[in-house]
């Protein structure tokens with residue numbers, strides 16, 4: 001396979017995303033239907049084995065997405081691994097707690113890291129279809145979703161069954177009805193008491209609104225001098241050398257780069273696995289593996305899993321580029337700048 005083909009296979013275009021409409025047990029419960037679920041990198045926590053997965057190979061984390069019209073709920077559930085969201089389109093109301101009694105509304109560009117062991121759900125408010133990217137910590141996403149008992153009760157009678165191994169049975173798609181002994185047991189009142197409750201105030205440190213992005217000293221040397229460049233350290237461990245705005249031990253970190261008027265990042269490599277999400281503008285990513293070079297032009301909503309062992313540069317081509325970089329560690333080391341010019345052939 002040519003190097004450029006490898007790069008093309010590591011890119012998922014927003015326009016080419018294939019949704020699953022019955023990824024989870026609540027997919028046919030009235031008020032929770034009409035949802036699109038996307039597995040972009042890794043199978044995430046989708047319960048339906050027929051869900052399309054764009055890139056199977058995980059990056060130490062999974063990237064998915066949720067898309068839904070206003071008024072449709074993604075029901076209360078909890079995760080055993082980190083779950084972060086980057087809002088891309090529309091307004092999302094997140095609600096959390098054992099009764100979903102707390103909430104906040106997030107807008108495009110806002111980022112939230114939801115603590116584990118906490119029931120959470122979300123719906124789109126306003127008039128427009130909402131779309132957001134999700135980042136799930138770990139290659140196996142912590143083993144799946146834990147549903148609120150009421151979600152399992154309300155799913156009954158709609159042809160979907162969740163087995164205790166986490167797999168979904170769809171009798172409308174021809175699967176046989178499972179025995180009740182095979183089904184996922186509902187959490188008891190006692191088990192429910194073990195889940196955490198966060199007030200709205202306690203959740204604030206886990207949210208960074210786009211309007212509150214705070215520029216940091218750049219990891220790329222002299223770029224701070226460039227008025228067309230801003231770097232943001234959005235989420236990562238409190239123990240990291242970077243001063244992340246959301247301090248959370250998610251086993252991933254998220255940076256954002258704002259690039260205007262053809263500003264860019266110089267060629268560099270990372271120790272961690274890296275995925276780029278292009279939020280806005282057109283951004284040219286040049287990639288080399290030391291021998292060959294190729295490139296990808298990212299447009300809004302595109303996701304690019306950077307092949308391991310490569311170095312990349314970024315350059316704004318059109319509009320205002322805002323690019324998220326998701327790394328496979330919450331304590332990332334600084335990028336290594338590639339010095340000197342190597343004789344690279346275009347692959």
Ligand SMILES: [Fe+2]
Pocket residue numbers: 077079083
């Ligand atoms: Fe979730």
